[in-house]
Amino acid sequence: xxxxxxxxxxxxxxxxxxxxxxxxxxxxxxxxxxxxxxxxxxxxxxxxxxxxxxxxxxxxxxxxxxxxxxxxxxxxxxxxxxxxxxxxxxxxxxxxxxxxxxxxxxxxxxxxxxxxxxxxxxxxxxxxxxxxxxxxxxxxxxxxxxx
Numbered sequence: 369x370x371x372x373x374x375x376x377x378x379x380x381x382x383x384x385x386x387x388x389x390x391x392x393x394x395x396x397x398x399x400x401x402x403x404x405x406x407x408x409x410x411x412x413x414x415x416x417x418x419x420x421x422x423x424x425x426x427x428x429x430x431x432x433x434x435x436x437x438x439x440x441x442x443x444x445x446x447x448x449x450x451x452x453x454x455x456x457x458x459x460x461x462x463x464x465x466x467x468x469x470x471x472x473x474x475x476x477x478x479x480x481x482x483x484x485x486x487x488x489x490x491x492x493x494x495x496x497x498x499x500x501x502x503x504x505x506x507x508x509x510x511x512x513x514x515x
Contacts, residue, residue: 371406374398378499379486399445399501403483416485419496423479429498431473432457438471438508445483445499447475453495455511471508 378384388395412420429447432454437443448454451472458470477500484499 370398371402371411374402375411375484375486378484379488395445396442396501399483399499403501408482408484412485415487415494416496419487420479420482420485423482425479426476427479428474428476429500430454432511433471433473434458435467435470438473441503443473443503443506445501446486447477447498447500448495449498450495451509458511458513467513469510469512472511473506473508475502475504475506477502 381387384395409417409420427449429449430451430453431443431447433443451474454472458472477498481500481502482498483501486497486499487494488497489495
């Protein structure tokens with residue numbers, strides 16, 4: 369039930385990482401405990417299951433982030449398979465990207481590292497988000513912000 373409640377809050381938040389970072393709630397610790405007890409595949413629905421099933425065992429994920437998040441070294445848990453789609457998050461006000469550049473982070477994960485698959489529609493196109501706690505081997509590409 370905790371997994372389901374958290375995922376509902378996650379889906380309804382524009383930036384849960386930012387909203388929780390100044391609270392005592394340890395999002396990573398919570399998700400670690402949940403991941404040990406919940407079978408991710410049992411939580412997939414008719415939209416997320418085919419996406420998850422087609423993933424190879426090892427794949428690249430991307431995340432748009434600010435310099436502050438990069439410097440902190442503890443990236444949020446939301447990633448995508450599309451580097452260009454990750455870059456659009458540099459322009460969201462809630463992400464507080466300051467200055468003239470942001471970053472697109474990338475890393476290789478395994479299917480077993482996936483905590484959840486979420487999705488949202490933009491312009492009638494379904495975009496998938498992969499939640500993972502993995503935070504190793506992250507590479508960064510600097511992106512100049514177009515204002």
